[in-house]
Amino acid sequence: MKENKIPEKYSFIILIITLISIMTCVIFNIFLFYGFLASIIFTLVILRKVSFSTMKLLDIIKQGINEYKSLFLLVSLIGAMISIWMASGVVPIMLYLGLKYMQNTNFLLASFILTSIIAIFMGSSFGTVSTIGITLLGLAKVFSVPEYILLGAIVSGAFIADKASPLSTSLILTMETANINFRNMMKSILQTLFPTFILSGLVYYLMGNSYAISVSTFEVDNFISALNSTFVISPILLLLPISIIVMSFLGVKMIKAMSLAIIAGAIVSVVVQGANFPDMIVAIVNGHSINTDSQQLNTILVSGGMLSMIPVILIIAGATSMSNLFQQTNLMNPIIKRLTSGIQSKGELILKTGLISGFLTLISDQSVGIILPGKLLSSKYEEFGIDNSILARTIADTGIVISPLIPWNVNSLFILSTTGILTTEYAPYAVLCYLSPLITFILGFIYDFYSRKMRHKWDMNQ
Numbered sequence: 337m338k339e340n341k342i343p344e345k346y347s348f349i350i351l352i353i354t355l356i357s358i359m360t361c362v363i364f365n366i367f368l369f370y371g372f373l374a375s376i377i378f379t380l381v382i383l384r385k386v387s388f389s390t391m392k393l394l395d396i397i398k399q400g401i402n403e404y405k406s407l408f409l410l411v412s413l414i415g416a417m418i419s420i421w422m423a424s425g426v427v428p429i430m431l432y433l434g435l436k437y438m439q440n441t442n443f444l445l446a447s448f449i450l451t452s453i454i455a456i457f458m459g460s461s462f463g464t465v466s467t468i469g470i471t472l473l474g475l476a477k478v479f480s481v482p483e484y485i486l487l488g489a490i491v492s493g494a495f496i497a498d499k500a501s502p503l504s505t506s507l508i509l510t511m512e513t514a515n516i517n518f519r520n521m522m523k524s525i526l527q528t529l530f531p532t533f534i535l536s537g538l539v540y541y542l543m544g545n546s547y548a549i550s551v552s553t554f555e556v557d558n559f560i561s562a563l564n565s566t567f568v569i570s571p572i573l574l575l576l577p578i579s580i581i582v583m584s585f586l587g588v589k590m591i592k593a594m595s596l597a598i599i600a601g602a603i604v605s606v607v608v609q610g611a612n613f614p615d616m617i618v619a620i621v622n623g624h625s626i627n628t629d630s631q632q633l634n635t636i637l638v639s640g641g642m643l644s645m646i647p648v649i650l651i652i653a654g655a656t657s658m659s660n661l662f663q664q665t666n667l668m669n670p671i672i673k674r675l676t677s678g679i680q681s682k683g684e685l686i687l688k689t690g691l692i693s694g695f696l697t698l699i700s701d702q703s704v705g706i707i708l709p710g711k712l713l714s715s716k717y718e719e720f721g722i723d724n725s726i727l728a729r730t731i732a733d734t735g736i737v738i739s740p741l742i743p744w745n746v747n748s749l750f751i752l753s754t755t756g757i758l759t760t761e762y763a764p765y766a767v768l769c770y771l772s773p774l775i776t777f778i779l780g781f782i783y784d785f786y787s788r789k790m791r792h793k794w795d796m797n798q
Contacts, residue, residue: 342386344670351671353378354658358704362744367647372654379661388665400660401653406591407512408649411505413594415645418463419624420601422639423616425567425609426576427467428626430454432563433571443481444489444544445537447472451493452533457577459503461740461747464494466754467637471559473755481547487757488765489540491740495747495769498702498739499732500529502580502590505648506702506736513710514728518590524725528733532775536768543765562630568608576601655703663711672712682720686730686780689713690773693735698742705735733776737769 354375361371380393421427430453451472455464469490476486498506502518511521563569576597583593598620605611623641628634661667675692679685689709697705709731717727739747743759752758763769 342383342665342667346382346386347667347670350375350379350382350667359744362746362749365749367650368746369647369650369654372651372658376654376658376661379658379667383661383665383667393661393665396660396664397657399664400657403660404512404652404656407505407508407652410508410590410594411645411649411652412642413591413598414459414503414505415623415640415642416598416620417503417594417601418458418460419619419639419641420598420605420616421458421576422624422626422637423605423609423611423619424576424601425569425573425604426601427454427458427637428563428567429569429571429573430457431468431471432560432569436560442541442544443476443547444486444540447486448489448493448537448540451490452496455494455497456501457503459497459501459507460505461491461494461497462750463639464497465490465751469494470754471633483755484757484761485543485765487751487755487762488767489544491751491762491766492536492540492768495737495740495766496529496533498736499772500525503594505652506706507732508590509652509703510706510710510728510731510736513707514714514724514731516723516725516728520723520725521728524723524729525732528729528772528775528779532733532768532771535771535775539767558630559633562628562633566626566628570608573604573608576604651703655707659707659711662708672716676713676716679716679720682722683780683782685713685716685720685722686726687777689727689730690734690776690780693731694738694773697735697739697745702736702739702745702747705739706731709735730776730780734773737772741766741769 357374357378358368358371360366361368376397380390383393384390418427451464451468454468455461458464458467469487472486472490473483476483497504500522501507507521511518579600580593580597583596602613602616602620605616606613619639619641621641622643623639625639626634626637628637676685676688679688692713693705693709695705696708710727713727714724717724739745740751741759741763742748748759751762
C-alpha cells in the first residue's frame with residue numbers, strides 16, 4: 337500500500353481514543369472486545385474521512401483475521417486440552433506428586449518450582465492459579481504462611497506459562513506476531529529465563545526459610561487420599577504433556593501435536609480412568625469437573641473446554657484487526673518513528689522495544705503489548721540485522737510478565753476474583769515479574785556495549 341498522507345495529529349488522536357476505549361473496559365470490567373470494537377469503528381470513521389475506501393478498510397480487517405486463523409484454532413485446542421488433562425489424570429498426578437513430596441521443604445521455594453512446572457505443562461497462567469494455586473493457598477492457611485506472600489510466588493511461577501510454555505496462547509500469539517517458530521523462540525528466551533528463574537528461586541528460598549512443612553499434615557493427607565480414590569495415579573500419565581513439548585522441539589506443527597495429544601488423552605481417560613467416551617466429547621466442548629472426596633478439590637479442578645475460549649478468541653480477533661488497520665494504513669508510523677527515532681545501536685532498540693511493550697500493557701492489555709510492538713517493530717529489527725526471536729523474547733520478558741502487577745489489567749482482575757487477594761498485596765512478592773524485564777534491560781545494556789565496542793574496533797581497523 338502506498339504511504340498514506342494521514343496527518344500526524346490523527347495518528348495520535350486515534351491512539352489516544354484506542355487506549356481510552358481499552359482502559360475503560362479494563363477499569364470498569366467490561367468485556368475487552370468492546371474496547372477494541374469501539375477503537376476499530378472510530379479508526380474506520382477517521383480513515384474513511386481522510387483517504388481510504390470502506391471496502392479497502394474492511395478488506396484490511398479481513399486480512400488481519402485470516403492471518404491468525406491457525407491461532408484461533410490453537411486457542412480452542414488449548415481449552416480442550418486442559419479439560420482432557422483433568423479427565424485423564426494429568427493435572428491430578430502433578431498435584432499428587434507435588435503435595436506428596438513436599439516433606440521438609442522450603443514451602444515458598446517448593447511452591448514456586450511446583451507452580452512453574454505445572455504452568456509449563458498447562459500452558460495457562462489462569463489455569464495454574466486456579467488449580468495448584470488455590471490448592472497451595474489452602475495449604476498456606478494450615479502452615480501459617482502469609483497468603484499474599486505465597487500468592488506472589490505462585491504468580492511468579494504461573495506466568496512462566498505465558499512466556500515459555502508451548503501451549504500458552506500468549507506465547508503462541510507472540511510467535512505468530514513475530515513470525516518465528518517455537519524452537520527459535522525457546523533458544524532465545526532461555527537466555528533470560530534461566531537467570532531469572534534462578535534468581536527468583538534464590539529470593540524465595542531466603543524468604544521461605546521460616547516456612548518448612550511436613551507432608552504428614554492432615555490437610556495434605558486428605559488431598560492425597562481424595563486423588564488416590566478418584567484417579568489411577570501413575571507417573572506414566574506425565575508422558576502426555578511431555579509428548580507435546582518433545583513434538584514441539586522436533587518441529588511438529590503445534591496444531592498437529594495438540595490434536596494428537598488430545599486424542600491420546602481422551603483414550604487414556606476412557607481406558608485408564610474409566611471415563612465414558614461421550615463424556616469426553618462433552619468435556620472437550622463444555623469443560624470438565626472432577627468429583628472427589630474433597631470438596632475443595634472439586635471446586636478448583638474445573639476446566640471450561642473449547643467454549644470457554646470464545647471470549648479469548650474474540651479479544652484476539654479485535655486486537656489483530658486493530659493492529660492490521662494500524663499497520664496496513666501506516667497509521668502508527670509517525671508514533672513509532674518518534675519512539676524509535678535516534679536509535680544508534682541494537683541494544684537501544686531492544687530496550688525501547690521492552691519499554692514500548694510494557695507501556696502498552698500498562699495502559700491497555702497484554703494482547704496489545706504483544707501485537708503492536710511485534711508487528712510495528714519487525715521492520716526495525718530487520719533494518720538492524722536482529723533476528724525476530726529477540727523481538728519476541730523482549731516482548732515476552734516485558735509486556736507479558738508485568739500484566740499481573742497492574743491492578744486494572746484483566747490478569748490481575750482474574751487473580752483477585754479467584755483468590756480474593758488484592759494486587760497491591762501480592763504484587764511486591766511476585767519477584768519473577770520484576771526480575772524478568774530487569775534482566776532483559778541489563779542484557780540490552782550489555783548488548784549495546786558489545787555492539788558499540790565491535791563497531792569501534794571495526795572503525796579502527798579501517
